[in-house]
Amino acid sequence: MIDSSLKEIAAALRAKTVSAVELATESLARIEAGNATINAFITVDRDGALAAARAADARLAAGNAGPLTGIPMAHKDVFCTEGVLTTCGSKMLSNFVSPYDAHVVTLLKAAGAVMVGKTNMDEFAMGSSNENSHFGPVRNPWNTDCVPGGSSGGSAAAVAARMVPIATGTDTGGSIRQPAALCGITGIKPTYGTVSRYGMIAYASSLDQGGAFARTAEDCALMLSAMTGHDPRDSTSLERDAEDYTRDLAQPLAGLRIGLPTEFFAEGMSDDVRAAVEAALAEYRKLGAVTVDVSLPNARLAIPAYYVIAPAEASSNLSRFDGVRYGHRAAEYGDLNDMYCKSRAQGFGAEVKRRILMGTYVLSHGYYDAYYIKAQKLRRLIAQDFAAAFEQCDVIAGPTSPTVAFGIGEKSNDPVQMYLSDIYTIAVNLAGLPGLAHPAGFGAGGLPVGLQLIGNYFGEARLLGVAHQFQQSTDWHARKPAV
Amino acid sequence: MSLSLDEVRHIAKLARLELAGGELEATQAKLNGIFGLIEEMQAVNTDGVEPMSHPQELAQRLREDKVSETDRRAAFQAIAPQTEAGLYLVPQVIE
Numbered sequence: 294m295i296d297s298s299l300k301e302i303a304a305a306l307r308a309k310t311v312s313a314v315e316l317a318t319e320s321l322a323r324i325e326a327g328n329a330t331i332n333a334f335i336t337v338d339r340d341g342a343l344a345a346a347r348a349a350d351a352r353l354a355a356g357n358a359g360p361l362t363g364i365p366m367a368h369k370d371v372f373c374t375e376g377v378l379t380t381c382g383s384k385m386l387s388n389f390v391s392p393y394d395a396h397v398v399t400l401l402k403a404a405g406a407v408m409v410g411k412t413n414m415d416e417f418a419m420g421s422s423n424e425n426s427h428f429g430p431v432r433n434p435w436n437t438d439c440v441p442g443g444s445s446g447g448s449a450a451a452v453a454a455r456m457v458p459i460a461t462g463t464d465t466g467g468s469i470r471q472p473a474a475l476c477g478i479t480g481i482k483p484t485y486g487t488v489s490r491y492g493m494i495a496y497a498s499s500l501d502q503g504g505a506f507a508r509t510a511e512d513c514a515l516m517l518s519a520m521t522g523h524d525p526r527d528s529t530s531l532e533r534d535a536e537d538y539t540r541d542l543a544q545p546l547a548g549l550r551i552g553l554p555t556e557f558f559a560e561g562m563s564d565d566v567r568a569a570v571e572a573a574l575a576e577y578r579k580l581g582a583v584t585v586d587v588s589l590p591n592a593r594l595a596i597p598a599y600y601v602i603a604p605a606e607a608s609s610n611l612s613r614f615d616g617v618r619y620g621h622r623a624a625e626y627g628d629l630n631d632m633y634c635k636s637r638a639q640g641f642g643a644e645v646k647r648r649i650l651m652g653t654y655v656l657s658h659g660y661y662d663a664y665y666i667k668a669q670k671l672r673r674l675i676a677q678d679f680a681a682a683f684e685q686c687d688v689i690a691g692p693t694s695p696t697v698a699f700g701i702g703e704k705s706n707d708p709v710q711m712y713l714s715d716i717y718t719i720a721v722n723l724a725g726l727p728g729l730a731h732p733a734g735f736g737a738g739g740l741p742v743g744l745q746l747i748g749n750y751f752g753e754a755r756l757l758g759v760a761h762q763f764q765q766s767t768d769w770h771a772r773k774p775a776v
Numbered sequence: 777m778s779l780s781l782d783e784v785r786h787i788a789k790l791a792r793l794e795l796a797g798g799e800l801e802a803t804q805a806k807l808n809g810i811f812g813l814i815e816e817m818q819a820v821n822t823d824g825v826e827p828m829s830h831p832q833e834l835a836q837r838l839r840e841d842k843v844s845e846t847d848r849r850a851a852f853q854a855i856a857p858q859t860e861a862g863l864y865l866v867p868q869v870i871e
Contacts, residue, residue, distance in 0.1 A: 392851040485831040597817040622857035638794035653791040669827035725831020
């Protein structure tokens with residue numbers, strides 16, 4: 294049953310052909326069977342899942358269930374969960390049992406979703422391969438020698454391996470879209486400010502945004518509808534009501550203008566990804582969409598701007614990990630300063646340390662204007678490019694990642710090569726736009742390729758509708774890995 | 777733009793990160809690789825461009841000054857490395 298769509302599972306729950314406890318049990322069995330290989334979960338909360346499932350069954354019996362009541366799901370371990378270990382993939386928080394729930398966790402609990410566990414991730418969401426986790430790399434269910442993408446690699450792999458039908462993720466520079474593409478599932482990062490960041494452990498606050506993973510766009514729409522709405526506890530949460538993101542699913546594609554940024558289709562994309570992307574675009578044209586060339590001339594500056602802004606914000610955010618109030622404290626130290634330095638040196642991994650050092654430097658005296666302010670100016674130029682492009686089209690399409698999933702260890706010693714794997718996703722975060730990745734075929738080694746769709750501000754429902762129409766006439770999203 | 781070993785040492789001190797002797801050179805090499813990547817932005821003319829700190833131009837909201845949280849000191853201190861009598865313990869700072 295767990296392989297079915299959310300709509301089918303919800304119908305079966307209402308028809309009493311399956312119970313929430315049976316679904317949770319099925320999900321837990323899948324995790325038990327597959328996690329030793331895939332390493333998608335850091336924590337499995339069997340007792341909590343079964344208790345939540347029993348409560349969901351009671352709600353279903355009482356007739357006040359919603360579309361997510363009784364659905365097994367997983368949270369990326371960046372979301373604080375009260376009473377459940379919340380590690381953020383770091384040794385620093387390897388003993389942190391959160392005393393409170395993130396807003397997203399509260400909302401999904403209220404919707405009756407059944408959390409089975411917390412998924413693996415790059416430490417503090419810094420990475421594109423999930424190799425930066427203190428808890429070991431996640432393996433791609435399509436080929437366990439390959440990475441699942443990152444930083445939300447555990448959530449993407451868990452959905453791809455059919456351990457759970459839906460999972461949360463966060464996307465600061467592509468961390469939902471890139472793993473969704475590399476694992477052959479659908480993932481959406483909404484407009485910045487749509488999903489509350491309260492209780493979502495901060496990496497780069499002006500870019501971080503929570504979102505949803507599922508096998509289909511329709512399931513993402515159902516899930517995202519339960520995750521948004523204004524939260525006064527997040528100062529950047531937009532004062533907008535929750536939305537029904539399923540409202541445009543049935544809208545036909547006739548006349549839809551899809552913008553193709555010439556810069557995304559220049560060199561850099563591998564041939565197999567290009568072939569799959571071109572075939573997906575041909576399918577969109579068959580469905581009535583028209584493609585138009587657009588230009589994002591400053592898109593190439595997205596990576597430089599990102600690797601100034603994100604580390605700067607990270608160095609500030611991660612200063613809270615001091616070994617005093619929670620998290621790791623060194624066993625031996627001299628004075629207070631020594632305790633800070635040793636606790637942080639032991640608690641953080643190499644990539645996190647690099648970004649803290651980068652950020653400390655670009656914010657330090659004499660360099661602030663040359664780096665941070667300069668990067669923020671580029672950010673505006675990038676956002677202006679998108680605004681101009683959206684005068685000519687309704688959505689923008691292109692590759693999500695320049696290649697299919699790469700091998701574990703292939704790029705882990707070369708940060709610059711690793712950063713370049715996010716070349717198509719980062720500009721979207723800098724502009725704060727919604728972006729989605731959906732399965733669009735297979736490339737080298739039989740590994741999935743994802744098409745990226747970018748919408749204008751608050752265009753999530755339309756993006757999901759466009760992807761849903763594509764999924765009505767293709768079956769890439771229904772293919773599942775052998776693992 | 778490249779960082780000297782002394783500069784790496786200095787920013788590690790500012791960031792309160794102890795870097796072991798051998799780590800220093802490796803960190804320097806990787807940081808300089810990353811600086812090579814971001815240096816490209818210096819060539820772009822951004823005269824007259826307003827820096828963008830946030831995708832939505834929001835003003836900071838103010839809230840009423842009233843109690844909204846309950847006292848959960850015991851729960852918060854239960855996860856601290858070292859506490860005593862409701863206080864967080866750290867090495868002595870003042871003689």
